Amino acid sequence: MKNCQLAIIGGGPAGLAAAVSAYQNGVRDILLLERDKSLGGILNQCIHNGFGLHYFKEELTGPEYAARFVAMLKETAVRVVSDTMVLDITDDRVIHAVNTDGYHTIRADSIILAMGCRERTRGAISIPGTRCAGILTAGAAQRFVNMEGYMVGKRIVILGSGDIGLIMSRRLSLEGAEVLACVEVMPHSSGLQRNIVQCLDDFGIPLYLSHTVTDIIGRDRVERVVIQKVDENRLPIPGTEIAFDCDTLLLSVGLIPENELSRQAGIRLDPRTNGPEVFENMETTIPGVFACGNVLHVHDLVDFVTREAQNAGKSAADYLLRDPMPATEAYRIEASDDISYTVPQKLHPAIPQKAVSVFFRVRRTFEKSHILVTDGETVLCAFSRERMAPGEMEQIYLPTALLRRAKGNTLYISCEEVSK
Amino acid sequence: MKELTCIVCPRGCRLRIDETRDFLVMGNGCERGIDYAKAEITSPVRTLTSTVKIVGACHPRLPVKTNRPIPKKLLREAMTILNRITVHAPIRIGDVIVKNIAGSGADLTATRDM
Numbered sequence: 001m002k003n004c005q006l007a008i009i010g011g012g013p014a015g016l017a018a019a020v021s022a023y024q025n026g027v028r029d030i031l032l033l034e035r036d037k038s039l040g041g042i043l044n045q046c047i048h049n050g051f052g053l054h055y056f057k058e059e060l061t062g063p064e065y066a067a068r069f070v071a072m073l074k075e076t077a078v079r080v081v082s083d084t085m086v087l088d089i090t091d092d093r094v095i096h097a098v099n100t101d102g103y104h105t106i107r108a109d110s111i112i113l114a115m116g117c118r119e120r121t122r123g124a125i126s127i128p129g130t131r132c133a134g135i136l137t138a139g140a141a142q143r144f145v146n147m148e149g150y151m152v153g154k155r156i157v158i159l160g161s162g163d164i165g166l167i168m169s170r171r172l173s174l175e176g177a178e179v180l181a182c183v184e185v186m187p188h189s190s191g192l193q194r195n196i197v198q199c200l201d202d203f204g205i206p207l208y209l210s211h212t213v214t215d216i217i218g219r220d221r222v223e224r225v226v227i228q229k230v231d232e233n234r235l236p237i238p239g240t241e242i243a244f245d246c247d248t249l250l251l252s253v254g255l256i257p258e259n260e261l262s263r264q265a266g267i268r269l270d271p272r273t274n275g276p277e278v279f280e281n282m283e284t285t286i287p288g289v290f291a292c293g294n295v296l297h298v299h300d301l302v303d304f305v306t307r308e309a310q311n312a313g314k315s316a317a318d319y320l321l322r323d324p325m326p327a328t329e330a331y332r333i334e335a336s337d338d339i340s341y342t343v344p345q346k347l348h349p350a351i352p353q354k355a356v357s358v359f360f361r362v363r364r365t366f367e368k369s370h371i372l373v374t375d376g377e378t379v380l381c382a383f384s385r386e387r388m389a390p391g392e393m394e395q396i397y398l399p400t401a402l403l404r405r406a407k408g409n410t411l412y413i414s415c416e417e418v419s420k
Numbered sequence: 421m422k423e424l425t426c427i428v429c430p431r432g433c434r435l436r437i438d439e440t441r442d443f444l445v446m447g448n449g450c451e452r453g454i455d456y457a458k459a460e461i462t463s464p465v466r467t468l469t470s471t472v473k474i475v476g477a478c479h480p481r482l483p484v485k486t487n488r489p490i491p492k493k494l495l496r497e498a499m500t501i502l503n504r505i506t507v508h509a510p511i512r513i514g515d516v517i518v519k520n521i522a523g524s525g526a527d528l529t530a531t532r533d534m
Binding site: 044146202 | 473533
């Protein structure tokens with residue numbers, strides 16, 4: 001068995017930023033394990049631009065954003081092992097991995113989980129119809145087209161109007177395919193408004209809101225896809241069928257944090273995020289094991305992943321080189337019904353920072369509103385927003401000085417619209 | 421008065437622009453929204469991102485972009501041009517693949533070391 005001070009699982013944007021941050025904060029013996037041939041993760045297939053506006057204050061493509069961090073990593077002594085699949089992590093921080101050199105076990109004093117997420121598939125949303133070829137997740141199609149050099153189809157229907165679905169609508173149109181429809185079960189798109197404009201409107205692709213795919217017809221390959229309008233309970237309304245003659249159906253129907261390893265290690269997961277439950281320093285329920293990026297909760301912007309991963313990297317350095325935080329929680333964060341989750345879910349006592357970041361998502365659209373943080377009785381702090389939507393992650397910074405005024409050990413976060 | 425969604429950044433401000441009042445822009449969260457709205461209703465531009473064929477690299481496609489936005493009406497012509505190109509590794513980020521693509525004044529550059 002080999003030993004290392006800090007092992008990072010995954011070399012995408014989260015793993016890269018965590019590795020650089022841990023090194024900058026004094027950790028010298030760092031091992032970064034990556035499944036793919038090269039570093040960068042999903043950024044390598046996201047060849048469109050729009051990355052880095054927050055972090056670098058300029059607009060980069062995915063590969064360019066990844067290259068910035070790969071360059072920073074080259075300035076460090078972090079050891080990168082690519083083409084390596086981690087199979088298991090035990091609760092005493094032993095990593096089991098396999099690559100062309102064989103089977104390896106590594107005992108790590110600290111671990112950062114940065115495995116990212118994967119796409120929901122046809123099975124996860126139970127679309128009826130035949131099991132023909134030509135049904136792909138949008139991200140798989142993105143990798144085929146942008147990295148492997150294969151076109152996925154000629155006449156395409158896309159289910160799901162999240163950002164990946166929208167980006168692929170434009171990409172496949174540019175490559176000469178006919179994108180017949182983008183179909184969304186909700187009454188609103190979960191993608192960014194700018195992507196609706198520049199990916200659908202620019203190419204004249206119709207967006208069918210409150211519609212879903214109810215049948216797939218094809219012998220060997222997709223021949224036809226049927227969509228139907230849905231009612232407020234998302235049930236198909238008979239008589240509203242529209243059929244598209246097409247050869248391909250792309251699914252962009254959500255992402256799931258990839259937590260098999262976390263589960264095997266016995267880390268407690270939050271059923272709302274499908275990711276580990278964490279403290280404000282990104283520490284999971286196993287001391288010395290941290291998580292960041294899409295393995296923790298699905299982000300909209302890589303810039304936020306970077307910041308979160310830097311927090312995890314610094315926290316791992318604090319754990320290894322300075323005083324580890326106690327495994328006790330001082331405050332639990334409770335979200336109101338209008339909020340689907342918060343990250344972190346809990347706070348340590350005596351936090352050294354001046355403020356802690358809390359990410360959350362709202363369940364419905366809010367016009368001009370206040371975000372309130374209370375201890376159940378008194379309002380500790382409030383933040384105002386012009387507009388909030390489920391598709392856009394919110395971030396607030398809780399001043400730690402205010403927390404000392406809280407009675408009890410639960411913080412409640414809620415949103416209320418300001419009456420006009 | 422026209423309504424637009426700003427696409428300069430992920431915030432997606434909802435802009436209103438009044439052509440009768442010297443293209444007065446409202447609803448913009450920053451200065452860049454003004455330039456976007458004026459360009460969008462006079463001559464809309466987009467940054468084109470795509471790939472070209474590459475030989476001798478770890479993957480068969482090299483990601484590329486126009487180094488500045490090009491007129492929207494030139495996107496198809498630019499795609500036709502880059503579909504005919506084959507480059508050979510090694511290529512560095514920022515290398516010019518096509519100068520002045522489709523007469524747009526923008527260069528097509530590599531976005532990955534390969």
